[in-house]
Amino acid sequence: MKKIRWGIISTGKIAHVFAEALKYADNSELVAIGSRNINTAKQFSQEFNVPHYYSSYEELVKDNDVDVVYIGTPHNLHCENTLMALENNKHVLCEKPFGVNGKEVRKMIAKAKEKNLFLMEALWSRFLPNIIKTKELLEAGEIGKVRLLTAYFAFKSHQGLEHRQFNMDLCGGSLLDIGIYNVFYSLFMLGKPVDFKAAAGLGVTGSDNSCSITFKYSGDTLAVTHSSFMADTPIIAEIHGETGKIFLEDKYFCPGNIKIIRYTGKEVFIPIEIKGNGYNYEADEVVKCIQDGKIQSDKMSWDNSLELIDMLDAIRKECGIIYPKHDD
């Protein structure tokens, strides 16, 4: 089968991780890299043996050898970069958060529909075997009715205020950067909550340094989560049911093993095999969808992304997290 040819926009941390992942992805080849800086692009092209390199994102999306563009820029650019790639007839895989608010995500989806091109949010955890297995275990009733989900993602950041973690021009803050995994995990495992309460600790730039959210489900089930750049806490997720709990080890949103601890005292360890660095699974989904002529994934659908961003918007509103250049 013909290989799908990838181009990458940006040469930062995640662009490197994704380029590495493509070595393990099905029917994929990395053919182009675009950066704001020609030297950085050249260096990246040498590191990953990429035939074409460009000093702008515009040149990359005009490359006729590129089928699909992966976007790894800061949050504020996701919508703009996606629209530009779609306008130039490229399929798109865009890093999380898809856009910084529902309005942006709806624009991106409308453009993909208009151009009849594939578009997906790069929420890599959705495609990891441990996360998929956890969902299957829940559905099989392994721990009975779920009573409480906890998901924590926090670390002490040593970045300056200009960095994308804190810079509001780049739509920084813990919620969109790392808390998004907690929100995704709660929605994926338990569905849409009936209510929620959230609070954020805002720093000097106005970004949420820490954010805690409690989701309420029907009956007495809760999901309790926190994200923070101010504290090193374990990055773990647990789902407590009536007969036991499912535990995902540190860092829960990455590839890893699963432990079921029953209230009888019995522990079941479920080892999970992994291919590549884990980001290759989302790339496999993109390739399969494009080869099947689909414009969205059933696994991370446009509705899934809309549910996620609408929830993030509602949480930001409750916490007073505002992106002055993006929110109206």
Ligand SMILES: NC(=O)c1ccc[n+]([C@@H]2O[C@H](COP(=O)([O-])OP(=O)(O)OC[C@H]3O[C@@H](n4cnc5c(N)ncnc54)[C@H](OP(=O)(O)O)[C@@H]3O)[C@@H](O)[C@H]2O)c1
């Ligand atoms: N899925 C995951 O596990 C994961 C992990 C980390 C990050 N992410 C996501 O990936 C995106 C990038 O994160 P990252 O950690 O890779 O960030 P990063 O290391 O700061 O890289 C961001 C890149 O974006 C480009 N860029 C364009 N305008 C920029 C600006 N004004 N300031 C800084 N960089 C700019 C730069 O590439 P050029 O100079 O080459 O143009 C830069 O190297 C974010 O959306 C983040 O949420 C996802």
